[in-house]
């Protein structure tokens with residue numbers, strides 16, 4: 001068999017992956033660029049689609065290429081591309097908004113209802129040899145930021161957006177539920193924003209050990225007691241007085257959200273980032289009587305990617321430590337299984353290599 005054009009990892013249905021050859025994307029606009037994808041991280045959201053076929057209103061109804069945390073090298077540029085040239089190393093912002101609606105015009109393009117986002121049904125993702133995007137969504141990496149780090153810019157931008165939504169101020173106490181990549185990056189960004197206490201909460205002891213070494217000032221393993229009981233112990237063990245200033249949920253788990261509301265001080269801020277069950281029991285009276293600020297946080301918007309790259313380039317946030325393993329493209333399924341087994345932090349999948357094209361075709 002001759003060379004494949006664009007080998008891609010396709011989620012055909014729940015738990016069913018297949019490698020397929022897809023056409024190389026055509027540049028649709030003079031400002032588009034074609035990227036040779038070099039590294040792609042696996043996100044908790046990819047795992048949700050793989051295992052459950054949905055996140056909220058986004059439901060897998062036909063086969064979809066997974067992956068949206070990618071870096072790559074510019075392979076081809078449209079006739080009006082001025083900011084990039086062939087060979088540039090870039091981090092991909094993998095969602096194209098309509099650019100015309102009020103949200104887009106107001107800088108909150110993450111809320112655009114016409115967003116075409118990689119690996120969010122029905123749009124194909126980046127786990128392919130090639131991917132195409134408008135030039136302004138490809139961020140040139142500084143010389144001291146590697147392509148591996150470039151693939152982590154996407155989840156770091158999610159964390160930057162979460163911490164900005166939380167309005168973390170110097171001296172704040174911040175409790176982060178979930179010590180997966182998103183929660184860990186939230187800890188690191190909160191610290192970079194000057195938080196005095198950053199408490200990481202998870203049900204996996206190994207993740208807490210990692211969090212403590214990485215960016216958390218302390219950790220908390222919830223017990224088999226009520227959410228209010230866990231919140232009380234969390235407050236006590238961390239000398240939080242009347243409660244934490246800020247809670248970020250990066251777990252999507254109901255007990256975390258409940259404990260998060262209970263651990264906040266009056267007037268504190270709760271930001272939801274984790275996505276899991278669509279509906280949960282929520283301690284609404286505590287939120288009411290403490291006059292909490294309860295917000296959501298979805299992906300990223302104006303300035304988040306630039307700040308994320310700046311945090312890496314300046315050494316304020318180290319993303320290299322999060323990368324557990326990089327597997328070859330043809331081993332992508334194993335990478336998903338490793339993530340599901342909970343034995344890694346961030347798994348990267350290398351882009352299709354020239355000499356691997358034949359091998360992928362036989363899988």
Ligand SMILES: NC(=O)C1=CN([C@@H]2O[C@H](COP(=O)(O)OP(=O)(O)OC[C@H]3O[C@@H](n4cnc5c(N)ncnc54)[C@H](O)[C@@H]3O)[C@@H](O)[C@H]2O)C=CC1
Nearest residue numbers: 044045178180181182202203251252253273274275298299
């Ligand atoms: N809001 C947004 O824009 C985005 C949201 N996400 C979501 O954020 C979440 C986190 O993503 P990743 O870090 O990649 O996933 P992950 O699955 O690696 O991390 C989730 C962590 O939550 C922990 N957890 C589960 N139940 C818990 C409980 N009861 N208490 C405390 N911790 C608990 C797990 O042990 C795990 O370490 C996912 O739900 C993902 O879909 C991801 C990207 C963007």
Ligand SMILES: O=C(CO)[C@@H](O)[C@H](O)CO
Nearest residue numbers: 043045055058119120299
């Ligand atoms: O994981 C992310 C972004 O990093 C989610 O927003 C998914 O795009 C939802 O489909």
Ligand SMILES: [Zn+2]
Nearest residue numbers: 043044045068
């Ligand atoms: Zn993601």
